Amino acid sequence: MSATSPAPTDAVSIGRSAMRKAAWRLLPIIGIGYCLSYMDRINISFASLRMNEDLHFSASVYGLGAGLFFIGYAIFEIPSNLMLLRYGAKRWIARIMVTWGILAACMMFVRTPLEFNVLRFMLGVAEAGFFPGVIYYLTLWFPATMRARAISRFYIALPLSSVVMGSLAGWLMGLNGTLGLSGWQWLFLIEGLPAAFFSIVILKYLPDSPDTAKWLTTHERSWLRDQLDADSTLAHLGHHDGLLKALLSPKVWLIGLCFFTALTCSYTYGFSAPAILQGATGWSVTKVGFLVAGFGVAGALGMIFNGTHSDHKKERAFHVIVPYCIMATGYVVASYTHGFVVVAALGVSFTCFMSAQGPALAVPTQFLAGRSAAAGIAMMNTITMFSGFVGPFWMGVMKDATGSYQAGLRGLALPALISAGFMFVLTQMLKRRRVASLTLAAEMVD
Numbered sequence: 001m002s003a004t005s006p007a008p009t010d011a012v013s014i015g016r017s018a019m020r021k022a023a024w025r026l027l028p029i030i031g032i033g034y035c036l037s038y039m040d041r042i043n044i045s046f047a048s049l050r051m052n053e054d055l056h057f058s059a060s061v062y063g064l065g066a067g068l069f070f071i072g073y074a075i076f077e078i079p080s081n082l083m084l085l086r087y088g089a090k091r092w093i094a095r096i097m098v099t100w101g102i103l104a105a106c107m108m109f110v111r112t113p114l115e116f117n118v119l120r121f122m123l124g125v126a127e128a129g130f131f132p133g134v135i136y137y138l139t140l141w142f143p144a145t146m147r148a149r150a151i152s153r154f155y156i157a158l159p160l161s162s163v164v165m166g167s168l169a170g171w172l173m174g175l176n177g178t179l180g181l182s183g184w185q186w187l188f189l190i191e192g193l194p195a196a197f198f199s200i201v202i203l204k205y206l207p208d209s210p211d212t213a214k215w216l217t218t219h220e221r222s223w224l225r226d227q228l229d230a231d232s233t234l235a236h237l238g239h240h241d242g243l244l245k246a247l248l249s250p251k252v253w254l255i256g257l258c259f260f261t262a263l264t265c266s267y268t269y270g271f272s273a274p275a276i277l278q279g280a281t282g283w284s285v286t287k288v289g290f291l292v293a294g295f296g297v298a299g300a301l302g303m304i305f306n307g308t309h310s311d312h313k314k315e316r317a318f319h320v321i322v323p324y325c326i327m328a329t330g331y332v333v334a335s336y337t338h339g340f341v342v343v344a345a346l347g348v349s350f351t352c353f354m355s356a357q358g359p360a361l362a363v364p365t366q367f368l369a370g371r372s373a374a375a376g377i378a379m380m381n382t383i384t385m386f387s388g389f390v391g392p393f394w395m396g397v398m399k400d401a402t403g404s405y406q407a408g409l410r411g412l413a414l415p416a417l418i419s420a421g422f423m424f425v426l427t428q429m430l431k432r433r434r435v436a437s438l439t440l441a442a443e444m445v446d
Contacts, residue, residue, distance in 0.1 A: 011223060018220035022141045025215060027154045029205055030134055033097060035157035036195040037130055039165045040104035041069055041123070041388075043191050045271045046169040047107075047184035049278070049285055054182060057113065063396020065116040066271045070388030072124025077385060078247070080129025081136065081378035089137045090206040092129070094199040099126035101196030108185035108192075124385075132381040139365050139373050140209050143227040145311065147365050152307025152358030159299030159354045165191070166293035169274075170286025246368065246376040251426060255364050256383030258422035261415035262324060262360070263384055265331065266353050268391030268412055269346065276405050280342040295347050299354030307358025316366075317427035319359040321420040323352035328416035335410035360423065366430060 044051070044066055052062055084092040103123045110116045134154065142150040172190055173183035181189075207213040210224050246252060269276075278288045302323075310319040330349030334342045368376040398408035 010219075014217075014219045014223045015227070018216060018224050019142070019146060021215055021220070022210075022224075023150065023153065025213075026141060026206070027150065029201060030137070030154045031157035031160075033093070033157075033195075033198060033202065034131070034134065034154065035161040035164065036097070036198060037100065037127055038158050038161040039191055040100060040195060041127065042161075042270050043165055043169075043187060044107070044120075045274050046165065046173065046285070046289065047187050049184075049274055050173060050176070050182060051110075051184040054184070055111065055116075057116070059396040059399040060393075061113050061116075061396075063271070063392040063394075063399075065113065065120045066392040066396075067389035068117050068121045069124035069127075070267075070385045072121040073128045073388070074124075074382045074385035076125050076128035077132060077382040078375065078378045081132050081375065084129060084133045084136070088208040089133065089140075090202055090208055093133060093137075093206070094202040096127060096130045096133075097195045097199040097202060100130075101192055101194065101199070104192030104195065105189050106192075107188040108181070129378065132377040135361060135365075135377050135381075136373050139368075140228070141224070143224075144231045144362075144365060145314070148307045148311045148316070148358040148362040151361045152303045155357050155361065156300045156303050158357070159296040159303065159350075162296030162299070163293040166289040166291070166296065169289040169292075170284070173285050246373075247379045249376060249379075251367055251429065252364070252376045252379050253383065254422055254426045254429075256380040258419050258426065259360070259380065259384040260387045261419035261422065262353065262356075262387075264387040264391040264394075264415045265327065265349075265412045265419075266391075267388045268395045268408065269331075269350065271392040272395050272399075272405060272408070273346070276346070276409075277343060279405070280339055291343065295350045298347060298351045302351045302355030303358055306355035310359035310362070316359045316363050317423060320356045320363075320423045323356040324416050324420040324423070327352040327356075328413040328420075331409050331412040331416065335406045363423075363426065363430070 044062075048057075048062055051057070052059075057065075080092070080096070100123060103119060103126050107119055107123075110119060135151070138147065138150055138154065168191070169187065172187040175181070175186040176183035178186065210216055210221050213221075216224070273292060274285070274288050277283075277291055278285070281288065281291070283291070306319050306323070310316060313319075327349045330345045330352065334345035334349070337345065364377060364380055365373065394411065395405065395408040398411070399405055401407075
């Protein structure tokens with residue numbers, strides 16, 4: 001051991017200090033950014049309770065417009081992540097937030113289905129690359145063994161965005177008529193602009209990498225670099241692999257399809273939740289908003305517990321497959337029942353989906369590193385984002401065809417179960433690859 005190398009006991013202390021600093025200084029900023037992004041893409045679910053009536057939009061028109069956001073997002077996902085590599089994380093993420101915040105606020109000017117569709121598509125283009133960029137960014141800071149917790153603690157912003165959105169929705173919709181604006185116009189304006197302003201925080205406080213973080217000591221940077229280098233050696237696709245190889249990797253496509261089917265369920269539910277819950281309870285928009293907020297709290301708690309437990313057990317598959325299977329059961333129960341049984345079933349399904357996200361999102365970082373991680377995660381999310389088009393459009397068509405949401409909910413059980421199957425296959429492939437790598441390393445030592 002060199003004179004400058006810390007002792008093993010010191011290394012543990014240095015590692016804990018580095019991770020504690022990174023968690024407290026980065027995750028809250030990233031979490032708030034993602035909270036704003038999810039709120040701006042899904043808040044039309046509350047706006048639709050009055051907007052569809054005011055603008056004479058059918059369920060199919062609404063479902064198409066809601067889904068077009070994800071087409072724009074998917075098309076520009078990979079180019080956006082490659083631009084992030086070129087210009088640096090904080091500059092590109094700040095650019096994303098400015099453009100989507102302005103466009104989200106401009107939703108208040110929508111009057112026709114064409115305007116609705118164009119703005120939703122452009123909002124998706126503006127936000128493209130934010131989520132995969134953030135996941136890639138976290139791989140620059142947190143070793144593989146800590147990523148489920150790190151991802152869960154940033155991704156907790158998703159269910160918490162439901163808390164914020166649900167709590168604000170009733171008040172904002174209640175501003176109907178103030179200054180000549182409808183309640184749904186106030187909702188788009190007040191929930192859209194904060195993202196543009198928050199870009200200033202991103203630019204000021206988000207370092208591009210550990211090497212530029214002034215709040216890390218020299219030993220902490222060295223420890224973190226060693227940990228990440230060790231992870232990179234175990235990755236199937238690393239920094240020196242071509243981007244095309246990452247984009248065409250069967251494992252990338254498999255995890256993309258896994259998330260596609262899971263998020264088809266999530267977005268189908270998310271864009272229809274206020275209407276379904278209002279129909280089941282007969283409550284006002286304000287009360288339904290607080291109910292959605294309650295679901296968000298439950299989802300956040302489930303996410304923290306399952307992500308932490310997954311890291312502690314060093315296991316991913318079980319922590320994803322079981323929640324997805326329970327989620328499928330919840331949708332079936334909700335589709336055949338009425339009243340508060342529907343509420344309970346959907347609450348369980350939402351909580352299970354959220355609880356699986358930390359372990360699930362940690363899986364691709366097991367086999368991707370460096371530039372391959374940026375390209376591979378972007379490809380994964382490109383496949384995933386089409387779910388946001390398929391799900392809401394499916395629910396709109398089924399609602400217009402049957403007059404209720406039951407058939408649409410019932411149809412969500414299949415993609416939930418397929419997602420669980422994809423995760424099982426992928427984790428088995430990774431397990432076999434890891435065993436083979438360890439066996440080869442042992443033979444080389446002998």
